[in-house]
Amino acid sequence: MSPLYVGPASSTNKFLGNKTSDPTSGNAEGDQYYNTTANILKTYDGSAWRAVKQDNIVTDNLEVWFDPSKFSSLSNGATATSNSAGNTNATWELWTNGTASFVSNIPGNQAISAGSNNVAFWTENQDITAFDGIDNYTMELWVYVGIQDINNWGYIMGKSSFWATNDGGIFINSDGANWGAHSATSPQVAADIQANGWHHIVYVRNLADANCRKFYVDNSVYIQDNTGDGSSSHTLNNNCALTIGGSSSGNNNSFSNPAYSIQTFGYGHGRFYTAALTAAQIAQNWTAERTIYNV
Numbered sequence: 001m002s003p004l005y006v007g008p009a010s011s012t013n014k015f016l017g018n019k020t021s022d023p024t025s026g027n028a029e030g031d032q033y034y035n036t037t038a039n040i041l042k043t044y045d046g047s048a049w050r051a052v053k054q055d056n057i058v059t060d061n062l063e064v065w066f067d068p069s070k071f072s073s074l075s076n077g078a079t080a081t082s083n084s085a086g087n088t089n090a091t092w093e094l095w096t097n098g099t100a101s102f103v104s105n106i107p108g109n110q111a112i113s114a115g116s117n118n119v120a121f122w123t124e125n126q127d128i129t130a131f132d133g134i135d136n137y138t139m140e141l142w143v144y145v146g147i148q149d150i151n152n153w154g155y156i157m158g159k160s161s162f163w164a165t166n167d168g169g170i171f172i173n174s175d176g177a178n179w180g181a182h183s184a185t186s187p188q189v190a191a192d193i194q195a196n197g198w199h200h201i202v203y204v205r206n207l208a209d210a211n212c213r214k215f216y217v218d219n220s221v222y223i224q225d226n227t228g229d230g231s232s233s234h235t236l237n238n239n240c241a242l243t244i245g246g247s248s249s250g251n252n253n254s255f256s257n258p259a260y261s262i263q264t265f266g267y268g269h270g271r272f273y274t275a276a277l278t279a280a281q282i283a284q285n286w287t288a289e290r291t292i293y294n295v
Contacts, residue, residue, distance in 0.1 A: 015105055022049040032291070034107030041107045041292055056288040057085070061275035063130045064090045066121065066141075066244055068268060069109040074100040079124060086271070090242070093124040095258055103144070103266050110292055111198075113144065113266035120245030120258040121267070127239045127251075130274050131159055134236050138273035139170060139181075140202045140285060141244060142293050146264025148195040151176040155247040155260035156201065157270060159240050162247035162259060163187075166237040169247070170203050170215070171260070180223060181215045183234040188213055190223035198268065198293035200286050205236075206276030218295065219286040221279075244270050268293060 016023060016033035022042065023033065029046035042049045065083035072080070074094060082090045094100060098117025102109040112119060131137065141157050150172060155162050158169015160182070168183045180189040181203035193199055202216040211224035228234030240248035244267055246258025269289060277285075 015107065018107070032107065043291065057271075057285055058273075058277060058281045059085050061273045062086050062271055063274045064088050064123070064128055064242055064272045066092060066242075066267075066270035066272075067110075068102070068112045071109070071112065074102070074112065076100075083269075087274075088128055088130060090123040090126050090128060092121050095120045095122070095246070095261075106268065106293065108292075111142070111144065111266050111268040113146075114263075116263055118245070118258075118261040118263055119265075119267070120243065120261045122241040122243045122246075122248065122258070124241075126241060128159070128242055128272070131242075131272070132237050134274055135207050135234075136205055136274075136276040137168070137236055138202065138204050138271075138275065138277040139168075140200070140273070140277075140282075141170070141270040142198055142200055142268030142289065144198050144266030144268075145193050145195045146262075146266070148192060149175075149177045150262055153260045154262040155243070155245075155258075156262075157242075157244045158182075158247065159236060159238065159242050159272075160247055161238070161240055161250035164238070164250070165233045166235055167240070168203075168205065168234075168236045169243075170201060171247075172262070179215070179217070181213060183213060183228045183236075184231075186227045186234070188215060188223050188225050188227065190215055190217070193217055198266075198295055200290065200293075200295070202277070202282050204276050204282075205234075209276070216282055219283055242272055 027044045031044040065086040067083035070080035096119040098114045100114045103111040154172035156170040160167035160169040177192040204214045212229045214224040246261035
């Protein structure tokens with residue numbers, strides 16, 4: 001089998017797959033592999049193999065961490081626990097109308113896709129009450145954008161029935177191309193996001209900021225506004241499950257047909273915080289994981 005290449009299209013860096021120990025020959029600076037003994041991604045710096053660690057992830061006010069590698073099965077209805085670094089040990093359930101699989105060139109089972117079909121996740125039968133009645137919060141996700149224009153609404157992540165009073169999350173607009181975030185029924189819509197690649201997206205709501213809603217893509221603010229500042233209808237407060245890849249049914253008991261799920265998209269690590277991350281903290285998370293997603 002030929003090696004997978006990582007980085008930009010012109011890159012000659014290789015992803016060597018899963019191995020129990022450091023390769024000893026034929027290494028080039030920038031090569032990567034996943035060490036199954038230590039359960040960690042490693043990269044070659046030109047003279048030695050170094051761990052690419054996630055221990056720099058911001059964990060203050062981290063309530064729920066969606067970790068794809070926790071799934072041992074990817075059949076429809078499979079479940080997995082959250083990463084234990086979060087305050088709530090939620091159970092995630094997978095929904096798919098096809099065959100989900102781990103993304104082959106992302107090491108350590110840290111991304112899931114259903115190829116040309118749909119895949120989505122929800123906190124099974126759980127309303128994460130830490131998000132009830134809060135004004136400041138952060139939603140963060142690594143997402144593979146499979147196509148530029150999905151020709152319809154799409155829902156990426158949130159705590160929302162998409163949409164209603166006291167909902168919040170990240171979505172794709174009805175034109176199928178423009179992305180943004182929403183609180184309650186008020187959207188903010190940004191430019192489209194380049195297809196055929198992984199992107200780090202973050203929605204921050206922070207009433208202490210002059211622009212209380214900010215939407216980041218790849219460590220840069222795409223759009224910001226002050227909609228909903230001081231309005232109780234924009235407070236996050238509902239009984240929806242947390243979701244990734246589709247919106248909630250409006251309660252935490254049913255996700256058999258997730259609304260606005262998207263074909264060809266893939267999902268990596270996602271996190272839900274009960275506080276507004278700063279720009280520096282977003283940059284910290286971006287830096288900690290960008291190598292995993294070849295960004």
